[in-house]
Amino acid sequence: MAKVLTSRKENYAQWYNDLVIKADLAENSAVRGCMVIKPYGYAIWEKMQAVLDKMFKDTGHSNAYFPIFIPKSFLSREADHVEGFAKECAVVTHYRLKNSENGKGIEVDDTARLEEELVVRPTSETIIWNTYKNWIQSYRDLPLLINQWANVVRWEMRTRLFLRTTEFLWQEGHTAHSTKEEAMEETLKILGIYSEFARNWMAMPVEIGTKTENERFAGAVETYSIEALMQDGKALQSGTSHFLGQNFAKAFDVTFLNKEGKLEHVWATSWGVSTRLMGALIMAHSDDRGLVLPPKLAPLQVVIVPIYKKPEQLGLIGEKVDIIMKKLVDSGISVKYDDRDTQKPGWKFADYELKGVPVRLALGPRDVENNTVEVARRDTLRKEVYPMEGIEKTVKNLLGDIQDNIYKNALDFKERNTFLVDTYEEFRHITETKGGFILAHWDGTKETEEKINQETKSTIRCIPHNHSGEAGRCMVTGKPSPRRVIFAKAY
RNA sequence: CGGGGUGUGGCGCAGUUGGCAGCGCGCGUCGUUCGGGACGACGAGGUCGGAAGUUCGAGUCUUCUCACCCCGACCA
Incomplete structure (x- = not known):
């Protein structure tokens, strides 16, 4: 077999980079530090988004959208916050370009300087709390439970696909509460959601805990995180939830009248997970042959590859595949029939392994004759022949097994380490x-x-x-x- | 921002003393193949990162410049 990836043992960092590129998840762009997330990678992110979004909504949160630009003065309203982010902010200073004097190219029009410069959001606390001030007057307006899916920019020195990029995608929740206890409860509730998501969907065990003062979010009273262990023995902070106390409420003067008619500052939380989760997912399970995806997040759970010599054989296989496809789809399984005649079966096997498709079915003349299917699982690479009869149950069980098995492997690894x-x-x-x-x-x-x-x-x-x-x-x-x-x- | 490295076809690279720009993969056409990344034949594809210089002649030498990658300090 042709070797496509650097092995983990040889060079773990290189293995990761190779994998991201070769599995078609993302690539570096023309802009330094910024990635292009390719369709296959984005499909995984969309699955993560869908699950998390539902979890947030099931716990009473609503989505909204705030601007990508933040007036520079907003950022400095909370002292710790600005200190934490000042060093990595991109700043918009002008709003117009003009043709160059020499007729070649285009340049910034100096006459179009912004009166107040705009910071490209590194996170949205400031613009959001400035807005919340107008939304909150009474305890009846609370709690305010908002999430936004957005991109943010942090000007990093050194970047790595998904793990640290200058621009990244994330969700950021920003909630306002009438009491400290309720805000704290919210902070921990979200931490629980993150941990559950990692455990049950990403099949990734995490440690949950409190950050030390050093590692705390700039502007938070307390920061909690989920921490995952990667296969090279390094930890990856995979999600954070912050209890912000009244810091932002005070900085942006967000107050409410309580039941006794007294004016109080609201209590706040913020919390987020980002496309870094993609990095976590990749490193948690994958091997030297490529990506290993948990079935619950795989864009494609099953691929069917036909094996044939003559067109007549393909026709017969196709008839069987139609039946299998229908059964699988009816069981809620995502499946693709790859009958391209431009690639050989062996090539397809290797390619779908690289891309981490959990289950592969192969059908050849032999199977047509015997009414069987060859079933291969990505996690153990084991192959077995099953009867066509009841294939949907076989596959459904197998997907469940794989989800459990990769979690178990990751858990064993964490415990051993x-x-x-x-x-x-x-x-x-x-x-x-x-x-x-x-x-x-x-x-x-x-x-x-x-x-x-x-x-x-x-x-x-x-x-x-x-x-x-x-x-x-x-x-x-x-x-x-x-x-x-x-x-x-x-x- | 320090240290190291690389820029040559879509990708990975070679290019000796300065003398016709090459190889592998991929791509196209045709044929044979197809149960673990098939093979053969023919073919397409390049202002050698950019600028200036030295020279009869520069991918190769000189100067400047730009970009990217890797390792550190900073960070989700």
Whole structure:
């Protein structure tokens, strides 16, 4: 078989890049740092969107859309917020071009300078809270539960397809509440949704937890995240949910009259997942032959490949395939019959493996004669011949098995690569050799966190919610620690 | 913004001492093939990233410039 991908062992980063390109998910564009998401990649993103969108709506949220441009002055209203984002903002200064003096090309018209420059949104808190001010007067207007699907721009130094690009797609939820408790409840509810989405749809186990002050969103009181472990032992922050307290309400003077007729600032949350989830999905399951997709998010769940020598044989196969297709479609399975005669079966097998299609059916003259189908699953690469009779049940069960199996594999991997560590020496050894999640005690200070980061390149991914809070002593300073936190090298 | 690297057909690359721009893949036509990336024959496709210079002659030498990739610091 012709080798298309760099193997993971050889060079993990290269494997990822190769895979994204070769599986036709995305490519680099003419604009540095910005990607073109290709139809196959976008189809996966659309599936993710559809599921998440429903989850948000089922919990009472509505979609809306706010401008891509933010007046520069808005950004500076919340001090921490502007400090966090100032270094990576694209700024619009002019609104017109003109023909160059020398007749060649086109240039910025200096006479068309904007009075107030516009920032291309790196996130939308400021424009949204400026708007919410007019929407909220009374406790009766609350809670306000809004989400938007949008693109944002963060001018990054170094980019990688899906994992970090200058422009990316995401959803950002922005909610307003009358009490602190309710806002906090919302923040954690969304964290739960993200975790459930990762678990049940992406087949990706995640750690949920609280971010340290260092890693907190600029302008938030508390940031929570879901953290996934990639096959190279590095962590990927896959979603964040922020409790914003009254920071933005105060900055944008968003107040409401409570039941007692008293004026109060509202309580806020914001939360988001981005096309980075695509990167997580790719790295969580895929192998050296290509993408492995969970059936629940695969744009195409089943592909049927005919094997034949003569046109008459193709005709006979086609008749059987029509029957199978109908049964599968009736069972809610997405299926494609690839009867192109421009590619050979072997080529198609390899190509659909590269693209991660969960199940492949092959039908040849032999199958027509015996009333059978060859069924191949992408996750284990195993092939078996099944009777045509009841094929829809066979396939449906198999899709379920695959979804479960890749989750189980990812979970096993995470467990095998999660280490309980008590000494700094051992900590350094593991970060240098294996990577993975390391549960260790930390004294809670920024100084120690930074020292560990400097010396080992590891960061505290989160203070986990799902591990016991047994107390101990900081592995670096020996000071008391109330609970273990999760360290890892991160994307 | 530092360090390293690369720009030659759609993609991946070779191009020696400066002397007719090549190879593999892909693409097109025809034929044989088709149960794990088939094979043969013929064919199409290039102002060698850009500008200036040296030279009888530049893909190759000089200077400038632009772009992209990789590794770091910053980040979802």
